[in-house]
Amino acid sequence: MRRIAIVGGGLAGVAAAYFLAEAVKAGAAVEVELFEAGRRLGGIVETVREGGFVVECGPDGWVTEKPWARELAVELGLEDEMIFSLDEGRKTYVWLNGRLEPIPDGMRMMVPVDVAAVEASSLFSEAAVTAYRDEVGRAEELRTGAPDVDESVAAFVERHFGGEVLERIAAPLLSGVFGGDVKTLSARAVMPIFVAMEQEFGSLIVALQSKADKAQKPIFTSLKAGVGELLERMVAEIPLHWVRMNETVKRLEQDEVGWRVGTAVGNTRFDVVLLATPVDVAQRLMQPLDRRAAELMEMEASSAVVVAFCFLAPLDLPPGFGFLVPPGQGSLLMACTFTDQKYPNRVPPGGRMVRAFFGGAAAERLMRCGNDEIAAVARLELGQILGALPEPVLTVVRRWPHSLPQYAVGHLERMTELDGRVGRLTGLHLLGNGYRGVGLPDLIRDGRRMVSKLTQDA
Ligand SMILES: Cc1cc2nc3c(=O)[nH]c(=O)nc-3n(C[C@H](O)[C@H](O)[C@H](O)COP(=O)(O)OP(=O)(O)OC[C@H]3O[C@@H](n4cnc5c(N)ncnc54)[C@H](O)[C@@H]3O)c2cc1C
Incomplete structure (x- = not known):
């Protein structure tokens, strides 16, 4: 044996x-x-269920494109329990200069399928839009010039689209998932699909257009009773x-x-x-x-602090999944999810839920505070962006020290x-x-x- x-x-x-x-x-x-x-x-995987609220303390779902979690769910008899992100209302905002600017539709991370979408967006300056337009024409140069060794995410994104796109979308999107600094994160480990696209097509926009999936699947999958x-x-x-x-x-x-x-x-x-x-x-x-x-x-592994607020009161939120906060925008938050607008089955009738996410240095500092203090900071920071929040009926705080290892x-x-x-x-x-x-x-x-x-x- x-x-x-x-x-x-x-x-x-x-x-x-x-x-x-x-x-x-x-x-x-x-x-x-x-x-x-x-x-x-369960470690970082934890679902709290209370009063009809399904609160995810760590992961709230998984990327549908990767089949392995789905296969396991089916094997465990959970096929009918699977739920999908509400993609028809999918919109993510970036907190920029005191406003929530929507990320244009049809983006795959920082790459648009159609340059017209970024042209119509107020998220980018004219210089960034020009960088997007030019990337298509630079396909051959980018393909032949692709480095044959690893480089940082920052270097990779900057070569394609410049610093503004890196700062406004790529950095906040990636640091929420991988922790740490885009100047240190490995492009090959963190965005292998884009690296492969560059090797084949040069331009990431051209690559996305040629690979555009006609039968789009919902982007995230979860379970009715939570990932737990x-x-x-x-x-x-x-x-x-x-x-x-x-x-x-x-x-x-x-x-x-x-x-x-x-x-x-x-x-x-x-x-x-x-x-x-x-x-x-x-x-x-x-x-x-x-x-x-x-x-x-x-x-390096960065820490995360998650604070979920559950309400049984009306709450006026912009449509969509939530927002990201790039560094230097005067907020301690890294991101926020409008939970009941991202997934079904998360709140009781009349309920609303928002989940605040702190990372990096802010998380390190908050980690040492008590739950009430963390919740107060989260409420204040959210209030500055979303306006005053109603009194929550349930607040869940979790600290996840050194939970996001950084693939350098x-x-x-x-x-x-x-x-x-x-x-x-x-x-x-x-x-x-x-x-x-x-x-x-x-x-x-x-x-x-x-x-x-x-x-x-x-
Ligand atoms: C806030 C947050 C949100 C996330 N969201 C998503 C998401 O939406 N989708 C997604 O796919 N991924 C997400 N992730 C990533 C994913 O949740 C984690 O990568 C994953 O849960 C890690 O699992 P693990 O088993 O490797 O580690 P852990 O969950 O950290 O488990 C390690 C376990 O080892 C135990 N342990 C430690 N030391 C010892 C010891 N000496 N002896 C015995 N036991 C020990 C710990 O107590 C713990 O239970 C998120 C991560 C975080 C932090």
């Missing part, structure tokens, strides 16, 4: 445990223990005796016969360890095993080297959001692949 330890019970660890439980049902001879330091499984449902369904399939809550793994040791996983309770022997903690914890556990591997795992320039090369080094530590594998993607679908794909490989080898 092969003994497998999973360290960390966030989505990555729980998905691995679920796939292993399914493998056992199919006859795999494995025994599993899942160590979770906290009192709750995905997690709860998986947990329900994991044998109870596999789960060791409130057990922090403090050390990992390898010897001739396998692995010793050390907690305050003692050491337990395993043949395989799936390390699914946040990358900073994994990095510390790796340090005594392979210093170079630990060095490769060193990365050269990330893919570092991960290739890391894979090679970890490969030599027979039986140790890395899962989680520090390596091959931060989104829920990426983590689910990785967990499934890992378990399939492990159980084939078994």
